[in-house]
Amino acid sequence: MKVSFAHISDVHLGTWRNERLNELGYKAFEKAVNFIINEGVDFVIISGDLYDVSNPKVEVIDLATRELKNLKDHEILVYGIMGSHDFSPSNKSMIRPLITAGLFKDVWNAELTEDGKIKLNYCIEPKTKIKLTGLRARKRGLEIEEYHILDRKSLETEKGPKIFILHTMLNELKPKEFKDMESTPKSLLPQGFEYYAGGHLHKTVPEKLRKDEKSFKIDNKTKIIYPGSLAPTNFRELEQYQFGGFCIISGDIDIESQTSNLNVRYIPIKIKEVITLFIDCNNKSITQVQDLLKDKISYTSFDDKIVTIRIYGTLSSGKTYEFRTNEIIQKIKKKGAYEVLINKSALTSKEYTHISVVVGKTNEEIENTLVHEHAQKIRIKSINRNDIENKIHDLLSVIGKEREEGEKVKEYNEKIVNDFIDIFQLEEEREF
Secondary structure, three states: OEEEEEEEOOOOEOOOOOHHHHHHHHHHHHHHHHHHHHHOOOEEEEEOOOEOOOOOOHHHHHHHHHHHHHHHHOOOEEEEEOOOOOOOOOOOOOHHHHHHOOOOEEOOOEEEOOOOOEEEOOEEOOOOOOEEEEEOOOHHHOOHHHHHOEOHHHHHOOOOOEEEEEOOEEHHHOOHHHOOOOEEOHHHOOOOOOEEEEOOOOOOEOOHHHHHOOOEEOOOOOOEEEOOOOOOOOHHHHHHOOOEEEEEEEEEEEOOOOEEEEEEEEEEEOOOOEEEEEEEOOOOEHHHHHHHHHHHHHOOOOOOOEEEEEEEEEEOEOOHHHOOHHHHHHHHHHOOOOEEEEEEEEEEEOOOOOOOOOOOOOHHHHHHHHHHHHHOOOOEOOEOHHHHHHHHHHHHHHHOOOOOOOOOHHHHHHHHHHHHHHHHOOOOOOOO
16 A cells, blocks of 8 residues: 655644744645645654644644645645643644644543553554554653553554654663653654654754755664754754754555565755854954954855854953843844844853853753752652742743734633632632
């Protein structure tokens, strides 16, 4: 039986605070959908984090709905799981309307057995009869606990071609730069699947997929594929990867012998060219660094490109806040740049005491580290420290919610209060 399907992960629609960069993420999704339709695949897998948050802006929901409907109109069904970003513990994720409308089939279908194990049920893809299942993600890697109580035997004894979808990092495949990411041993995955559609890691695994951009045969050593993010979601990804992409898997599956001959190829999605500038400030004064920047700006073409500037090192004189980043951004934009991002988190000065921070981490990673350290110092009777850490994250998430368009202030306030009550599991009735 001939089969072909697309594997997308970590789309993170709406991830940027900068709306011009968000628009590039939207265009990347649209471009991927158009490619998939032209390719004529049997179905699509999204292995988590279609949205950057469980309750995104209406523009984001509208875009996702339109593009998934486009796939359905071409008789291409979409299967997947919720990732750590679009998952909601209260089941209020905006993935739900997509499921209800038949635009997204959540393959996570679990039940608890009498002996306390998690039994996953299969979803059968009608065109190919491939059986799909998977384990949804939860915030901060809490789904890892579920891998330890997963009923693997029932999954492994099921006959027929099978695909497992996950949004979790595996110890054996973890790149060195992600050593602090929560992960689980590969041995906890159920065996005997034709393909494992991975998500959560914003880097292509294996790396040769992205580097060669050629197809290669899937074997027992390369059945677990992480396509990385569909488009860069932060400064570091723009700087290191410049673009994202997804995978197309195609080949033959013999249902009777339960063998497969599949190939995978990486499809890059390039929207804007990225120029990266590195400014070494070691043993230089503010004036010297500014002159260096002026020179680089003067002889570099920025037409319709994204520009990232990483300023690092220890100034010999001057203070870090004396950098007029807004002036630098405006000068580069006047030369035609699409957008300019400056990162000076690794910049220090001999003229003041440096506050130690983790350099090269995303805001989310820094936040996770600080919350973890803080939670370890708190002691509350009847609440363990892991629960304290989770509640802090939940509180930050609630505080960061914006009022939706057309939502009244009173309704917004009541929703925030109700979220707080849910977090602390309060039962007392209150009047507002």
